[in-house]
Structures are given as structure tokens and as C-alpha cells.
Amino acid sequence: MKQTKIILLGGFLGAGKTTTMIKSAIHLESRGFKVALVTNDQSDELIDTQLAKDNGLNTEEITGGCFCCKFDELYEVLNNIISTKQPDIIITEAVGSCTDLAATVIQPLKQYYNAEFIISPLTIVLDPNRIINELNVEEGVNFSKTVNYIFEKQIAEADLIVLNKIDQFTKSKLEQVTTFLNERFPDTEVKIISAKHNLNIEDLANHWLKIDDGGHRILDIDYDIYAQGEAELAWLNILGDLEKNEGLINPQLWTDTFISKIDAHFQKEKMAIAHLKTYLGKGQSYVKTSLVQTGMIPETSIENFTESTDFRVVINIRCESNPNLLKLIVNDALAYTNKTLGTALTITYEQCFSPLPPKPVHRLATN
Structure with missing residues (x-):
């Protein structure tokens, strides 16, 4: 039986896992490998899945819980x-608020299905800004201790x-962050990349490709703290159709107006964004924007920019908040944006919640 190599990506929300996954898959396919992707989230209507398919990649998704809680699926x-x-x-991308992947995903695959899969090293993707702000390299806006617990455990099991995102930082700043990581996690290899710009993807x-083993760092995880950290994060997904009766919609202007308004709310309420993504698509064109920290400048990717009377809209938000408050803020930002630009959004799917406590199907030590 032919064995399939499984590459599992983890890392906190907003680290750039999806871009890393897509750019790596494109690179590997250019070298003659056949690659498939699996995205994962607590909810439905994922921008990540849409982007992977827009890049022509074979992509499946698992929603409604992390791989660990949906192992059979x-x-x-x-x-x-x-x-x-x-x-x-097959490159798989775990939920950004999930940890303990070595014990609950990799070890079960290795011990129960060793004949079918080759497991690559558990790879944790990090945003340097998250390191700077959350692990106190510098002072910054921090998540709660319980949310930060998940973040630190993700790195520890890598x-x-x-x-x-190394393109966003000076050489000295990157050296400061890598020195911190090397001192904190001395036995873990660190690589630097810019997935967006294809730097060091090869x-x-x-x-x-050269390492066929991983997932040996089985941690002591306090599942009560882990569950509390997840419960302090609110998740909101919206799918809808944006229209304008007179004139054309500029998708970049609409996105900028919406994100500026919602970020102002988050700054006022001192709410920490884990990840905010918007996607406005029409045919083969789209504008995708990502904001990964409150008060930061959003990142935008554009494909075949066009103005139109209508767009398909997907909004994914994960932040530290009460779901009811998050929903009120989003509704206000949408109303403001539509009134300002003369547009109307018909929502066909909406979900806002906090994740349930993680209950992995398996939790195994190494052989």
C-alpha cells in the first residue's frame, strides 16, 4: 500500500496558516507532487476553503470542531x-485555537494507521507580532492568560x-524574536518565511519532504484552562450578497470602510482581535482582507480587481469577546458601511458563538 505524507499545520488564529498551506501546495505541485488540502474550523462558510479552491487546489473541509474532536471524520x-x-x-490546517495536536491527532494517526500515512513534523506557524505582544518581548495588547495559555502550548508542542510574515519586520526585530524563541524553546528548529511573498517556501x-516523523512532544494540558480559553473567544461567520441599485460597488472601498469602523469599535471596547477576514468575490475576481490584531493595518490580497453592482460576501471574525457584543458591533459596522456607500447586504447565513469545551476522541502518548 502506498503511504501518503500528512503535513499538519497548527498555530494561533491570524498566523498565516492558510497562506502558508496554499503557497506550499502550489510549490510542491510545481515539483511534480500531487497535493490535496484539508481546512478545519469551529464553524461553516470559511474564507480559507474558498481561497484554496480559488487557487485551483483540491480542498476539503472539516467544520464544527477541531480535528482532535472530529478525528473519525x-x-x-x-x-x-x-x-x-x-x-x-495532504496538508491539513487545524483550528487556530486548538492545541494538543501531537497527542490527539498525530499519535492516533501513527499508532492506528501507520501503514497508510507518513507523518511530517508538527509545524506551528507564528506571526512575529503575536510573539512580541503576547510573550512580552515588548509591551502590547495582550489576550487573557487563558487564551494565551493555548498560544504558548501550541508553540511548546511544535x-x-x-x-x-518576515517581510513586515526589520532584520534586528526578527533577530530579537528568533532569539527569544530559541531561548524559550531551545530544542525546536525555527524557520523564517513570508508565505505571502513566497520567501523560503522551498x-x-x-x-x-526529508523528515518522516513528528508529534513526539506530548504535553501536560490542563483541559479546564484550555476550555476556558476557547470559551473566551467569540466566532462570527456571515455569508451574504451585497448589492447596489445605482452605480458600482468598489469592493476595496467597502472592505476598508467596514474594517475601519469595526476596528474603531474594538479599540474603544479594548477587544483583542485574533483574526478578522473579509472576502468580496465576483466571478474570477476577489478582494480578501485580513486584520490580525486590533489597531493594526489590514493586509489585502486582490485578484482581477473589478467593480460591480453585486458581490458575494464572506466575513469570518474571531476575537476575545462575548458573542452577543460581537454581533452588535458587527451589525453596527455593516449598517454604517451600507448607509455610507449606498449598498445593501442580504445575509443568507450567520453564526455567532463561543466554542464548546474540547473533547478529543483519542489522547495517546508516544509509542
């Missing part, structure tokens, strides 16, 4: 992909730390 999805697509490599892919 994960195995079924992997099996289906293998039987229908026969990939050489076989490989991938420091992303080096990352080579590392995955």
Missing part, C-alpha cells in the same frame, strides 16, 4: 481524498516553528 476525509485523488501529500517544503 478527519480519517474519513483523508481516506476519501486518497481514494479519489491519489495525492502524494516539532518545527515557522515564523511567518526550504520549508524540503524540510517536510
Whole structure:
């Protein structure tokens, strides 16, 4: 039986896991490998899945919980992909608020399905800004201690730390962050990349290809603290159709207006954004914008920019908040944006909640 290489990406919300996954898959396919992707989230209507498909990649998704809590579904999805697509490599992206992946995902795959899969090193993708603000390299806006507990455990269980978005930082700042990581996690290799700009993606892919083992760092996890940290995060997803009766919609202007308004609310309420994503699409064109920290400048990706009388809209927000408050803030920002620009958004799907306590199907030590 042919074994399929599984690459598991973890890391906190907003680290750039999806971009890392997509750019790595494109690179590996350019070298002749057949690659498939599996996205994962607590809820439905994911921008991540849409972006992967927009890039022409074979993509499946698991929603409604992390891989660890939906392990049987994960195995079924992997099996289906293998039987229908026969990939050489499957890159999987775990929920950004999930940790304990070594014990609850990798070890069960290795111990129960060793004949079917080759497991690459557990790779945790990090945003340097999150390190700077959350691990006190510098003072900054911090999440609560329980949310930060998840973040620190993610890094601690990594076989490989991938420091992303290096294009946004000076050499001295990157040296400061990598020195901090090397001192804090001295036995873990650190690689630096910019997934957005394809910097060092080949080096990352080579590392995955040459190492066929991972997931040996089984941590002591306090599941009460873990559950509390997840419960302090609110998740909101909206799917809808944006229209304008007179004139054309500029998707960049609409996005900028909405994010500026909502970020002003978050700054006023001192709410920490984990990740805010918006996607406005029309045919083969889209504007995708991402804000990963309160008060920061958003990042935007544009494909075949066009103005139109209508767009499909997807909004994904994860932040430290009460879900009811988050919903009120989003509704206010949408009303302001639509009134200012003369648009109307018809929402066809909306969900706002805090995740349930994690209950993994398996939790195994190493062989």
C-alpha cells in the first residue's frame, strides 16, 4: 500500500496558516507532487476553503470542531481524498485555537494507521507580532492568560516553528524574536518565511519532504484552562450578497470602510482581535482582507480587481469577546458601511458563538 505524507499545520488564529498551506501546495505541485488540502474550523462558510479552491487546489473541509474532536471524520476525509485523488501529500490546517495536536491527532494517526500515512513534523506557524505582544518581548495588547495559555502550548508542542510574515519586520526585530524563541524553546528548529511573498517556501517544503516523523512532544494540558480559553473567544461567520441599485460597488472601498469602523469599535471596547477576514468575490475576481490584531493595518490580497453592482460576501471574525457584543458591533459596522456607500447586504447565513469545551476522541502518548 502506498503511504501518503500528512503535513499538519497548527498555530494561533491570524498566523498565516492558510497562506502558508496554499503557497506550499502550489510549490510542491510545481515539483511534480500531487497535493490535496484539508481546512478545519469551529464553524461553516470559511474564507480559507474558498481561497484554496480559488487557487485551483483540491480542498476539503472539516467544520464544527477541531480535528482532535472530529478525528473519525478527519480519517474519513483523508481516506476519501486518497481514494479519489491519489495525492502524494495532504496538508491539513487545524483550528487556530486548538492545541494538543501531537497527542490527539498525530499519535492516533501513527499508532492506528501507520501503514497508510507518513507523518511530517508538527509545524506551528507564528506571526512575529503575536510573539512580541503576547510573550512580552515588548509591551502590547495582550489576550487573557487563558487564551494565551493555548498560544504558548501550541508553540511548546511544535516539532518545527515557522515564523511567518518576515517581510513586515526589520532584520534586528526578527533577530530579537528568533532569539527569544530559541531561548524559550531551545530544542525546536525555527524557520523564517513570508508565505505571502513566497520567501523560503522551498526550504520549508524540503524540510517536510526529508523528515518522516513528528508529534513526539506530548504535553501536560490542563483541559479546564484550555476550555476556558476557547470559551473566551467569540466566532462570527456571515455569508451574504451585497448589492447596489445605482452605480458600482468598489469592493476595496467597502472592505476598508467596514474594517475601519469595526476596528474603531474594538479599540474603544479594548477587544483583542485574533483574526478578522473579509472576502468580496465576483466571478474570477476577489478582494480578501485580513486584520490580525486590533489597531493594526489590514493586509489585502486582490485578484482581477473589478467593480460591480453585486458581490458575494464572506466575513469570518474571531476575537476575545462575548458573542452577543460581537454581533452588535458587527451589525453596527455593516449598517454604517451600507448607509455610507449606498449598498445593501442580504445575509443568507450567520453564526455567532463561543466554542464548546474540547473533547478529543483519542489522547495517546508516544509509542
